[in-house]
Amino acid sequence: MSRTIAVIGGDARYLELIRQLQLMSDTTIILVGFDKLEQGFTGLKQVEFNELELNTLDSIILPITGTDLEGNVDTVFSDQKIKLTKEWFHTLEKSTKVFTGITNDYLVEATKAARISLVPLLDRDDVAIYNSIPTAEGAIMMAIEHTDYTIHSSRVIVTGFGRVGQTVANRFAALGAKVSVSANNIKELARITEMGLTAIPIDKLHEHTDKCDILINTVPALVVNEKAIQHLPPNAIIIDLASKPGGTDFDYAKKRGIQAILTGSLPSIVAPKTAGKILADVIKQILLDEGSLS
């Protein structure tokens, strides 16, 4: 079975993603929005957005960011303006699979109306867990860069014990930090204790921040609030890994003179190649599973 995949836009991660997809047999890859890329891909078709023959596409890969709320695609390696209108989705074959990193109301509605299947990759547990590795390494890099003490022996509090929080807690503990984790359910608190770390119920966080050098937030809600920040020592640092706008009262941290960083997506910054491979591995798996079913 041969397949045709169109990659429409994407950042540095997608260079490795495309490289990995090239290794699949019987696969034609068409690139849109990579025209400004200095080191091009050999043997791949690059076309203008309007030249895409939509009825030939088995899969479409959108950037990690998907589209904005009007359907515009962010193209890092192109000046082309690409807009995926609701009509555009209607002209796709019903069997086309659309991959995106994250999704939003526009994409969900547009694909639903056109009866096209949408796969938001970053929602998947496997992708989120694999991505948590470069995220944790990015947090490590920042902690080393932005403090004048070692991670080793530092008192670290991680807020949240989800897919990212677990990895971050593991890695900082492995580097010799004294790690506490703040979480809000008894299962998580028990697991934190089992792992040899200190468990802090999230509503008691502010009682522990006076003994904290590095506070790492992974919760996309305001947990690092005024009360929590108030007791931090002056040389402490807050590293907020949650998506915008983070979970930190940045204004209050600034007022207190506490260094606080909202990191944004770290995998694309610290390890675009690994991050691209993570996405490629999952996309390949989905396509191969599908192939074997049909």
Place this chain on the structure above:
Amino acid sequence: MSRTIAVIGGDARYLELIRQLQLMSDTTIILVGFDKLEQGFTGLKQVEFNELELNTLDSIILPITGTDLEGNVDTVFSDQKIKLTKEWFHTLEKSTKVFTGITNDYLVEATKAARISLVPLLDRDDVAIYNSIPTAEGAIMMAIEHTDYTIHSSRVIVTGFGRVGQTVANRFAALGAKVSVSANNIKELARITEMGLTAIPIDKLHEHTDKCDILINTVPALVVNEKAIQHLPPNAIIIDLASKPGGTDFDYAKKRGIQAILTGSLPSIVAPKTAGKILADVIKQILLDEGSLS
């Protein structure tokens, strides 16, 4: 027993070192060469080099770098030119202890001729092992910063299994890297294997570099030579932690387009506060042991 300590020059590490020494009871601290420091120390005497009353000094702390071969002291926080002549050492009391980071022929001869006891702190096993922690964290920071893949799952070779090599191997393994260590005696090779890492006899290094993403040298001799570099994959990186000039054939690495970094002393860069505390703890220990003997 009261004591007087003169700190003559020093870098960012010495700010924490001085802060720690201030906590000792019955201790007078005199600073020379910190006049350009913006945030000064309260309650400490700052004097010009020529104003030092040498016969009152129990200890003198020189910078990590000690002196050059003419006795000149590098003062980071001052424009003063400070030169410790051989005559200067003769005017010290015979009971004065002189601490330095590293030593050289000049310092050894000058103190020997004056019968003054010299303590080169970085020669001590405890200081070297404690310092290897910020060194390893610096190597981690560089590996994350200068590659587009994660440390996790990377193939890492550490050359040397001394005080620094052991720490580096431990930390990279803790981050999920596949770590091999190249060493040259059977005791080390056995220990490397016991730790679950791959042992490589140093003369076989070149047979393994084709499967290496991150090559970290800790040996102050040319072990990362042309033969070893020749087989490295193009996206590999060499991080050389050995003192100048390192243990890498940098010219050949450049010729092959392999990224190679001679890091210099990392503790002062990534964790001056921790590095200062390490020195202070050892100096305090030596002074207290001495106090209890007299």
